[in-house]
Amino acid sequence: MIQPERPKATRRRTSVRRQELISAAARLFASRGYYAVTVDDIGEALGLSGPALYRHFPSKEALLVAVFDQVIEQQRDQARELLAEAADPAAALLAMVRLHVQFASEQRENLAVWRQELHHIPQAESGRLRRAQRLYVEEWVHLVHELRPEINDASARALVHGVLGLLQSPSDFRSGLGDDGVVNLLMSMAVAAVFQGATEPLDFPALAQRRSRARSA
Amino acid sequence: MPTGRYVDDSRTVRDASPVSVFDRIVERQLEEVTAITSAAGDPEAALSAMVAHHLRFALEDRDHLASWREEFRSLPAEDAWRLRRMQRLYVEEWVEVVAAIRTDLSEGEARAAVHATLALLHSPSEYKSGLPGEALAPLLASMAMSALHGAGRSSHDPA
Numbered sequence: 264m265i266q267p268e269r270p271k272a273t274r275r276r277t278s279v280r281r282q283e284l285i286s287a288a289a290r291l292f293a294s295r296g297y298y299a300v301t302v303d304d305i306g307e308a309l310g311l312s313g314p315a316l317y318r319h320f321p322s323k324e325a326l327l328v329a330v331f332d333q334v335i336e337q338q339r340d341q342a343r344e345l346l347a348e349a350a351d352p353a354a355a356l357l358a359m360v361r362l363h364v365q366f367a368s369e370q371r372e373n374l375a376v377w378r379q380e381l382h383h384i385p386q387a388e389s390g391r392l393r394r395a396q397r398l399y400v401e402e403w404v405h406l407v408h409e410l411r412p413e414i415n416d417a418s419a420r421a422l423v424h425g426v427l428g429l430l431q432s433p434s435d436f437r438s439g440l441g442d443d444g445v446v447n448l449l450m451s452m453a454v455a456a457v458f459q460g461a462t463e464p465l466d467f468p469a470l471a472q473r474r475s476r477a478r479s480a
Numbered sequence: 481m482p483t484g485r486y487v488d489d490s491r492t493v494r495d496a497s498p499v500s501v502f503d504r505i506v507e508r509q510l511e512e513v514t515a516i517t518s519a520a521g522d523p524e525a526a527l528s529a530m531v532a533h534h535l536r537f538a539l540e541d542r543d544h545l546a547s548w549r550e551e552f553r554s555l556p557a558e559d560a561w562r563l564r565r566m567q568r569l570y571v572e573e574w575v576e577v578v579a580a581i582r583t584d585l586s587e588g589e590a591r592a593a594v595h596a597t598l599a600l601l602h603s604p605s606e607y608k609s610g611l612p613g614e615a616l617a618p619l620l621a622s623m624a625m626s627a628l629h630g631a632g633r634s635s636h637d638p639a
Contacts, residue, residue, distance in 0.1 A: 425623050430596075432596040435599065451633055455629065459622040460622050
Protein backbone atom coordinates (compact mmCIF):
# COMPACT_ATOMS: atom_id res chain seq x y z
CA MET A 264 0.00 0.00 0.00
CA ILE A 265 1.28 3.42 -0.87
CA GLN A 266 1.47 5.68 2.14
CA PRO A 267 0.57 9.25 1.36
CA GLU A 268 3.31 11.60 2.51
CA ARG A 269 2.48 13.08 5.87
CA PRO A 270 1.94 16.79 5.96
CA LYS A 271 4.73 18.63 7.77
CA ALA A 272 2.60 19.68 10.72
CA THR A 273 1.80 16.04 11.53
CA ARG A 274 5.43 15.07 11.36
CA ARG A 275 6.31 17.86 13.71
CA ARG A 276 3.58 16.76 16.10
CA THR A 277 4.94 13.23 15.91
CA SER A 278 8.43 14.27 16.91
CA VAL A 279 7.06 16.41 19.73
CA ARG A 280 5.09 13.43 20.98
CA ARG A 281 8.18 11.22 20.68
CA GLN A 282 10.14 13.69 22.74
CA GLU A 283 7.37 13.86 25.34
CA LEU A 284 7.40 10.09 25.59
CA ILE A 285 11.17 9.94 26.01
CA SER A 286 11.04 12.60 28.72
CA ALA A 287 8.20 10.88 30.56
CA ALA A 288 9.97 7.52 30.33
CA ALA A 289 13.26 9.02 31.53
CA ARG A 290 11.51 10.59 34.50
CA LEU A 291 9.65 7.42 35.43
CA PHE A 292 12.64 5.11 34.89
CA ALA A 293 14.81 7.40 37.02
CA SER A 294 12.31 7.71 39.87
CA ARG A 295 10.71 4.25 40.01
CA GLY A 296 13.22 2.13 38.17
CA TYR A 297 12.96 0.63 34.68
CA TYR A 298 11.68 -2.74 35.85
CA ALA A 299 8.83 -1.34 37.90
CA VAL A 300 7.52 0.93 35.15
CA THR A 301 5.09 -0.43 32.57
CA VAL A 302 4.39 0.92 29.11
CA ASP A 303 0.92 1.81 30.37
CA ASP A 304 2.42 3.94 33.16
CA ILE A 305 4.35 5.93 30.58
CA GLY A 306 1.28 6.34 28.39
CA GLU A 307 -0.80 7.34 31.38
CA ALA A 308 1.63 10.10 32.30
CA LEU A 309 0.77 11.71 28.96
CA GLY A 310 -2.85 10.61 28.74
CA LEU A 311 -2.01 8.14 25.97
CA SER A 312 -3.27 4.60 25.47
CA GLY A 313 -0.85 1.68 25.09
CA PRO A 314 -1.49 1.27 21.34
CA ALA A 315 -0.97 4.99 20.74
CA LEU A 316 2.37 4.72 22.46
CA TYR A 317 3.43 1.65 20.47
CA ARG A 318 3.06 3.72 17.30
CA HIS A 319 6.14 5.62 18.43
CA PHE A 320 8.08 2.93 20.26
CA PRO A 321 7.62 -0.79 19.60
CA SER A 322 8.64 -1.79 23.14
CA LYS A 323 9.70 -0.59 26.56
CA GLU A 324 13.23 -1.57 25.58
CA ALA A 325 13.07 0.75 22.55
CA LEU A 326 12.10 3.55 24.92
CA LEU A 327 15.00 2.66 27.20
CA VAL A 328 17.42 2.91 24.28
CA ALA A 329 15.93 6.28 23.36
CA VAL A 330 16.35 7.45 26.97
CA PHE A 331 19.99 6.29 27.04
CA ASP A 332 20.62 8.00 23.71
CA GLN A 333 19.27 11.24 25.04
CA VAL A 334 21.05 11.07 28.40
CA ILE A 335 24.41 10.41 26.75
CA GLU A 336 23.92 13.12 24.19
CA GLN A 337 22.93 15.69 26.82
CA GLN A 338 25.89 14.72 28.96
CA ARG A 339 28.28 15.12 26.05
CA ASP A 340 26.77 18.45 24.99
CA GLN A 341 26.98 19.78 28.53
CA ALA A 342 30.59 18.64 28.80
CA ARG A 343 31.50 20.37 25.52
CA GLU A 344 29.79 23.54 26.64
CA LEU A 345 31.61 23.54 30.00
CA LEU A 346 34.94 22.88 28.35
CA ALA A 347 34.42 25.67 25.83
CA GLU A 348 33.43 28.14 28.53
CA ALA A 349 36.04 27.25 31.16
CA ALA A 350 38.74 29.87 31.68
CA ASP A 351 41.49 27.26 32.09
CA PRO A 352 41.94 23.48 32.46
CA ALA A 353 41.78 23.68 36.25
CA ALA A 354 38.39 25.38 36.13
CA ALA A 355 37.33 22.91 33.45
CA LEU A 356 38.24 19.99 35.71
CA LEU A 357 36.15 21.31 38.59
CA ALA A 358 33.21 21.95 36.28
CA MET A 359 33.47 18.48 34.72
CA VAL A 360 33.69 16.84 38.13
CA ARG A 361 30.60 18.70 39.29
CA LEU A 362 28.76 17.78 36.09
CA HIS A 363 29.56 14.09 36.49
CA VAL A 364 28.59 13.91 40.16
CA GLN A 365 25.32 15.66 39.36
CA PHE A 366 24.74 13.34 36.42
CA ALA A 367 25.40 10.26 38.54
CA SER A 368 22.99 11.41 41.20
CA GLU A 369 20.21 12.38 38.77
CA GLN A 370 20.68 9.27 36.67
CA ARG A 371 21.24 6.88 39.56
CA GLU A 372 18.44 4.52 38.51
CA ASN A 373 19.29 4.77 34.82
CA LEU A 374 22.95 4.04 35.57
CA ALA A 375 22.00 0.86 37.36
CA VAL A 376 19.79 -0.17 34.44
CA TRP A 377 22.56 0.76 32.01
CA ARG A 378 24.93 -1.61 33.79
CA GLN A 379 22.38 -4.37 33.91
CA GLU A 380 20.76 -4.03 30.50
CA LEU A 381 23.50 -2.92 28.16
CA HIS A 382 24.45 -6.53 27.47
CA HIS A 383 20.91 -7.50 26.63
CA ILE A 384 19.84 -4.83 24.18
CA PRO A 385 20.50 -5.47 20.47
CA GLN A 386 24.17 -5.20 19.61
CA ALA A 387 23.72 -2.51 16.97
CA GLU A 388 22.07 -0.33 19.59
CA SER A 389 24.46 -1.08 22.44
CA GLY A 390 27.43 -0.53 20.12
CA ARG A 391 26.14 2.86 19.13
CA LEU A 392 25.48 3.81 22.75
CA ARG A 393 28.96 2.71 23.80
CA ARG A 394 30.50 4.75 21.00
CA ALA A 395 28.50 7.78 22.13
CA GLN A 396 29.69 7.20 25.70
CA ARG A 397 33.29 6.99 24.46
CA LEU A 398 32.97 10.46 22.93
CA TYR A 399 32.13 11.80 26.37
CA VAL A 400 35.06 9.93 27.91
CA GLU A 401 37.32 11.39 25.21
CA GLU A 402 36.41 14.91 26.34
CA TRP A 403 37.77 13.93 29.75
CA VAL A 404 40.88 12.31 28.28
CA HIS A 405 41.61 15.48 26.34
CA LEU A 406 41.28 17.53 29.51
CA VAL A 407 43.60 15.19 31.45
CA HIS A 408 46.17 15.57 28.68
CA GLU A 409 46.05 19.34 29.18
CA LEU A 410 46.39 19.01 32.94
CA ARG A 411 49.00 16.23 32.92
CA PRO A 412 50.88 16.50 29.60
CA GLU A 413 53.54 14.06 30.86
CA ILE A 414 51.07 11.14 31.07
CA ASN A 415 50.72 8.86 28.03
CA ASP A 416 47.42 8.27 26.29
CA ALA A 417 46.52 4.85 27.69
CA SER A 418 47.37 6.00 31.22
CA ALA A 419 45.29 9.15 30.78
CA ARG A 420 42.37 7.00 29.64
CA ALA A 421 42.75 4.58 32.59
CA LEU A 422 42.97 7.57 34.91
CA VAL A 423 39.75 9.02 33.51
CA HIS A 424 37.98 5.66 33.92
CA GLY A 425 39.08 5.55 37.56
CA VAL A 426 37.88 9.10 38.18
CA LEU A 427 34.51 8.41 36.57
CA GLY A 428 34.12 5.27 38.69
CA LEU A 429 34.95 7.26 41.80
CA LEU A 430 32.49 10.03 40.93
CA GLN A 431 29.75 7.50 40.21
CA SER A 432 30.18 5.69 43.51
CA PRO A 433 27.05 7.23 45.09
CA SER A 434 25.01 5.30 42.52
CA ASP A 435 25.85 2.10 44.42
CA PHE A 436 25.77 3.44 47.90
CA ARG A 437 23.88 6.07 49.88
CA SER A 438 26.22 7.86 52.26
CA GLY A 439 23.67 9.99 54.08
CA LEU A 440 26.08 12.93 53.86
CA GLY A 441 23.72 15.18 51.94
CA ASP A 442 24.31 16.38 48.39
CA ASP A 443 26.78 19.17 49.17
CA GLY A 444 28.79 16.99 51.50
CA VAL A 445 29.13 14.23 48.94
CA VAL A 446 29.92 16.60 46.07
CA ASN A 447 32.69 18.33 48.02
CA LEU A 448 34.19 15.09 49.23
CA LEU A 449 34.16 13.48 45.78
CA MET A 450 35.50 16.63 44.13
CA SER A 451 38.50 16.76 46.44
CA MET A 452 39.15 13.04 45.88
CA ALA A 453 38.82 13.29 42.10
CA VAL A 454 41.20 16.25 41.88
CA ALA A 455 43.73 14.48 44.11
CA ALA A 456 43.42 11.34 41.95
CA VAL A 457 43.97 13.27 38.72
CA PHE A 458 47.15 14.76 40.20
CA GLN A 459 48.45 11.50 41.67
CA GLY A 460 52.18 11.17 41.30
CA ALA A 461 52.54 14.80 40.19
CA THR A 462 55.94 16.18 41.07
CA GLU A 463 54.57 19.70 41.48
CA PRO A 464 52.13 20.26 44.31
CA LEU A 465 48.56 20.93 43.39
CA ASP A 466 48.48 24.61 42.60
CA PHE A 467 45.48 25.63 40.62
CA PRO A 468 46.20 29.37 40.25
CA ALA A 469 49.68 28.57 38.88
CA LEU A 470 48.15 26.07 36.51
CA ALA A 471 45.75 28.69 35.23
CA GLN A 472 48.62 31.14 34.71
CA ARG A 473 50.66 28.57 32.84
CA ARG A 474 47.71 28.02 30.58
CA SER A 475 47.11 31.71 29.88
CA ARG A 476 50.82 32.22 29.17
CA ALA A 477 50.74 29.31 26.75
CA ARG A 478 47.71 30.85 25.07
CA SER A 479 49.23 34.28 24.61
CA ALA A 480 52.57 32.88 23.46
CA MET B 481 8.52 -21.49 35.75
CA PRO B 482 11.64 -19.40 36.23
CA THR B 483 11.24 -16.00 34.66
CA GLY B 484 14.23 -13.96 35.78
CA ARG B 485 17.20 -13.59 33.52
CA TYR B 486 19.41 -14.58 36.39
CA VAL B 487 17.71 -17.95 36.75
CA ASP B 488 18.01 -18.61 33.02
CA ASP B 489 21.70 -17.77 32.96
CA SER B 490 22.56 -19.85 35.99
CA ARG B 491 21.54 -23.02 34.13
CA THR B 492 24.29 -22.48 31.62
CA VAL B 493 26.99 -22.14 34.29
CA ARG B 494 28.51 -25.58 34.56
CA ASP B 495 30.55 -25.57 37.73
CA ALA B 496 28.87 -23.16 40.10
CA SER B 497 25.97 -20.77 40.38
CA PRO B 498 26.83 -17.07 40.38
CA VAL B 499 25.66 -16.84 43.99
CA SER B 500 28.12 -19.45 45.20
CA VAL B 501 30.92 -17.76 43.27
CA PHE B 502 29.98 -14.40 44.79
CA ASP B 503 29.82 -15.98 48.26
CA ARG B 504 33.25 -17.50 47.85
CA ILE B 505 34.79 -14.25 46.67
CA VAL B 506 33.26 -12.08 49.39
CA GLU B 507 34.24 -14.54 52.11
CA ARG B 508 37.78 -14.80 50.80
CA GLN B 509 38.13 -11.02 50.49
CA LEU B 510 36.87 -10.49 54.03
CA GLU B 511 39.19 -13.15 55.46
CA GLU B 512 42.20 -11.74 53.67
CA VAL B 513 41.52 -8.13 54.59
CA THR B 514 41.11 -9.09 58.24
CA ALA B 515 44.47 -10.86 58.09
CA ILE B 516 46.04 -7.74 56.55
CA THR B 517 44.70 -5.34 59.17
CA SER B 518 45.70 -7.55 62.08
CA ALA B 519 49.22 -8.08 60.70
CA ALA B 520 49.96 -4.49 59.66
CA GLY B 521 52.10 -2.38 61.99
CA ASP B 522 50.31 0.91 61.41
CA PRO B 523 47.27 2.21 59.52
CA GLU B 524 49.33 3.64 56.62
CA ALA B 525 50.97 0.27 56.03
CA ALA B 526 47.60 -1.44 56.35
CA LEU B 527 46.07 0.93 53.81
CA SER B 528 48.79 0.36 51.19
CA ALA B 529 48.44 -3.39 51.64
CA MET B 530 44.66 -3.17 51.38
CA VAL B 531 44.84 -1.14 48.17
CA ALA B 532 47.25 -3.68 46.66
CA HIS B 533 45.08 -6.56 47.81
CA HIS B 534 41.86 -5.06 46.46
CA LEU B 535 43.54 -4.21 43.16
CA ARG B 536 44.71 -7.77 42.69
CA PHE B 537 41.12 -8.86 43.12
CA ALA B 538 39.76 -6.11 40.84
CA LEU B 539 42.18 -6.99 38.05
CA GLU B 540 42.18 -10.78 38.35
CA ASP B 541 38.46 -11.15 38.99
CA ARG B 542 37.23 -8.38 36.77
CA ASP B 543 34.80 -10.71 34.99
CA HIS B 544 33.20 -11.67 38.30
CA LEU B 545 33.09 -8.05 39.29
CA ALA B 546 31.33 -7.21 36.03
CA SER B 547 28.79 -9.99 36.51
CA TRP B 548 28.25 -8.91 40.13
CA ARG B 549 27.35 -5.47 38.83
CA GLU B 550 25.04 -6.84 36.17
CA GLU B 551 23.40 -9.60 38.19
CA PHE B 552 23.26 -8.29 41.73
CA ARG B 553 19.88 -6.62 41.43
CA SER B 554 18.27 -9.79 40.12
CA LEU B 555 19.54 -12.07 42.90
CA PRO B 556 17.02 -13.61 45.28
CA ALA B 557 16.50 -11.25 48.24
CA GLU B 558 18.06 -13.50 50.86
CA ASP B 559 21.23 -14.03 48.80
CA ALA B 560 21.48 -10.32 48.12
CA TRP B 561 21.02 -9.60 51.82
CA ARG B 562 23.73 -12.05 52.90
CA LEU B 563 26.20 -10.83 50.27
CA ARG B 564 25.52 -7.17 51.12
CA ARG B 565 26.13 -7.91 54.77
CA MET B 566 29.49 -9.53 54.03
CA GLN B 567 30.35 -6.67 51.74
CA ARG B 568 29.53 -4.17 54.48
CA LEU B 569 31.85 -5.98 56.89
CA TYR B 570 34.58 -5.76 54.28
CA VAL B 571 33.95 -2.04 53.77
CA GLU B 572 34.01 -1.51 57.55
CA GLU B 573 37.55 -2.94 57.71
CA TRP B 574 38.53 -0.23 55.26
CA VAL B 575 36.59 2.49 57.08
CA GLU B 576 38.35 1.69 60.33
CA VAL B 577 41.79 2.06 58.75
CA VAL B 578 40.89 5.22 56.81
CA ALA B 579 39.33 6.77 59.92
CA ALA B 580 42.55 6.05 61.86
CA ILE B 581 44.58 7.91 59.24
CA ARG B 582 42.11 10.67 58.46
CA THR B 583 40.99 11.64 61.95
CA ASP B 584 39.71 14.94 60.49
CA LEU B 585 36.95 13.14 58.55
CA SER B 586 33.61 12.21 60.06
CA GLU B 587 32.73 8.53 60.00
CA GLY B 588 30.20 9.16 57.23
CA GLU B 589 32.84 10.95 55.16
CA ALA B 590 35.36 8.18 55.73
CA ARG B 591 32.78 5.61 54.59
CA ALA B 592 31.85 7.60 51.47
CA ALA B 593 35.57 8.01 50.72
CA VAL B 594 36.07 4.25 51.00
CA HIS B 595 33.16 3.55 48.64
CA ALA B 596 34.55 6.05 46.15
CA THR B 597 38.01 4.47 46.37
CA LEU B 598 36.66 0.96 45.83
CA ALA B 599 34.67 2.20 42.83
CA LEU B 600 37.86 3.74 41.47
CA LEU B 601 39.69 0.44 41.88
CA HIS B 602 36.82 -1.38 40.14
CA SER B 603 36.98 0.82 37.05
CA PRO B 604 38.88 -1.73 34.87
CA SER B 605 35.89 -4.07 35.08
CA GLU B 606 33.67 -1.44 33.50
CA TYR B 607 35.95 0.31 31.02
CA LYS B 608 38.89 -0.91 28.96
CA SER B 609 41.76 1.52 28.70
CA GLY B 610 44.24 -0.70 26.88
CA LEU B 611 46.78 -0.05 29.60
CA PRO B 612 48.50 -3.35 30.55
CA GLY B 613 48.06 -4.60 34.10
CA GLU B 614 51.65 -3.92 35.14
CA ALA B 615 51.14 -0.21 34.40
CA LEU B 616 47.48 -0.08 35.39
CA ALA B 617 47.95 -1.46 38.92
CA PRO B 618 50.50 1.13 40.11
CA LEU B 619 48.51 3.94 38.48
CA LEU B 620 45.27 2.95 40.22
CA ALA B 621 47.07 2.35 43.53
CA SER B 622 48.60 5.79 43.36
CA MET B 623 45.23 7.35 42.48
CA ALA B 624 43.56 5.54 45.38
CA MET B 625 46.15 6.69 47.92
CA SER B 626 46.06 10.27 46.61
CA ALA B 627 42.26 10.30 46.64
CA LEU B 628 42.07 9.04 50.23
CA HIS B 629 44.70 11.49 51.45
CA GLY B 630 43.11 14.36 49.51
CA ALA B 631 39.52 13.61 50.55
CA GLY B 632 37.88 16.70 52.03
CA ARG B 633 41.02 18.82 51.64
CA SER B 634 40.05 21.90 49.77
CA SER B 635 43.30 23.14 48.23
CA HIS B 636 41.48 22.95 44.92
CA ASP B 637 38.56 25.15 45.91
CA PRO B 638 37.79 27.68 43.23
CA ALA B 639 38.41 31.26 44.27
